[in-house]
Amino acid sequence: MPTTACDHHSAASRRRLRVCFIVSLAVLLLLTAAVAVLAITALRPHPADTTISTIQLTSVSLSPGHSLNVTLDVVLSIRNPSPIASFAHGAGHAEVFYHGALAADANVPPGRIGAGGTNVVTIRLTVLADRLAVYAPQLYSDVLGGAGGVSLTVRTTVPGTVTVLGLLRHHAVVLTVCDVVVSVRRPGTQSSSCHYRTKF
Secondary structure (H helix, E strand, O other): OOOOHHHHHHHHHHHHHHHHHHHHHHHHHHHHHHHHHHHHHHHOOOOOEEEEEEEEEEEEEEOOOOOEEEEEEEEEEEEOOOOOEEEEEOOEEEEEEEOOEEEEEEEEOOEEEOOOOEEEEEEEEEEEHHHHHHHHHHHHHHHHOOOOEEEEEEEEEEEEEEEEOOOEEEEEEEEEEEEEEEEOOOOOEEEEEEEEEEEO
């Protein structure tokens, strides 16, 4: 049977429909992939960070045995940068090192930080010169001499749970190391440099 113009028109229409269907399907798949990537990015927990807002000498005293004791007040800022997740942290730990030797340590109290919030925590540490017998001459020189500052390294470990939209939970540990120079002549931190990372 000979083909007619109607048959040619019908075949062309079907081809156009197939092309439209394939193009529409491809666009739909691309949109789905884009939405999935955006959703994963939005729901991925943002790492929290801990920085030292201030650190200052609050007291310097000599014990009866002429050992030098130094008390430090350290103000930590624990920041949760995520706009959609909260961060509930348990009791953490702070350590102060002087020339690589552990000089003092203290617990960081637990707390909860809402999305985009910051929790400010003050902890008091007593640096006992007995722990630093090897470095006692250097410590005496830094505190009582003309150097004007004591170089310390403060390391904090804060474990917690990140909750995204009240549904998804991720366990995390925020690790921070700060190199600071504490002024002896005036309160506050002369300089500080912090590095942090979050382990999920």
